[in-house]
Amino acid sequence: MCGFHARIELPLPHFDGTRLDDLVDYLNYTVVPVALIHAAGRLPPSLALPVAAAVLLASAWGFCQTDAKTSDGYFKGFPSYWNVVVFYLFTLDTPPAITTTVLVTFVILVFVPIYYVYPSRSPRLRTLTIVLAAFWGVVTLVALASLPYPPRSLLLGSLLFPAYYIALSVYLTIQRQPP
Numbered sequence: 001m002c003g004f005h006a007r008i009e010l011p012l013p014h015f016d017g018t019r020l021d022d023l024v025d026y027l028n029y030t031v032v033p034v035a036l037i038h039a040a041g042r043l044p045p046s047l048a049l050p051v052a053a054a055v056l057l058a059s060a061w062g063f064c065q066t067d068a069k070t071s072d073g074y075f076k077g078f079p080s081y082w083n084v085v086v087f088y089l090f091t092l093d094t095p096p097a098i099t100t101t102v103l104v105t106f107v108i109l110v111f112v113p114i115y116y117v118y119p120s121r122s123p124r125l126r127t128l129t130i131v132l133a134a135f136w137g138v139v140t141l142v143a144l145a146s147l148p149y150p151p152r153s154l155l156l157g158s159l160l161f162p163a164y165y166i167a168l169s170v171y172l173t174i175q176r177q178p179p
Contacts, residue, residue, distance in 0.1 A: 022063050025080070030059040033086035037099070042089065044096045051103050055082060058110040073121035074172075078109035084162065091143060091155050115176055116169040124172055129165070136161035 143150040
């Protein structure tokens with residue numbers, strides 16, 4: 001969430017905005033990217049449905065965990081950034097075998113208790129992470145604007161932020177003390 005609280009529970013006491021946020025996130029960050037990669041035929045035909053189902057089910061499991069977002073500012077397990085994963089798989093035009101391997105790897109990471117940085121909430125290196133994420137966002141928009149053929153060097157360079165994000169998350173997981 002962005003920090004804005006509309007206090008919707010006052011006029012609608014049985015409405016849970018957090019649940020709606022999770023539903024919208026699941027649709028936008030998981031269902032839409034998986035539908036796109038499946039519809040585009042980017043997975044081997046014999047594995048397309050099982051891999052797509054694995055992503056959808058793993059992400060649903062992740063979203064349903066009560067401790068998926070920790071009180072100390074992390075996501076527990078891969079936080080369903082399938083839109084980012086699929087963006088790179090499409091723009092780098094990965095072959096079906098690589099696409100499958102990448103998706104299955106991240107499915108497994110949903111269940112591995114690495115504490116991924118929640119950029120706007122994690123207390124460690126928050127400013128640096130947000131600045132790098134903003135720069136990454138600009139580079140990503142440039143890549144999107146140059147579709148269908150974004151410069152490969154731009155895409156590969158933009159992977160530095162996801163690499164930083166994962167490395168920081170692993171490092172902080174190792175250093176992390178239970179809340």
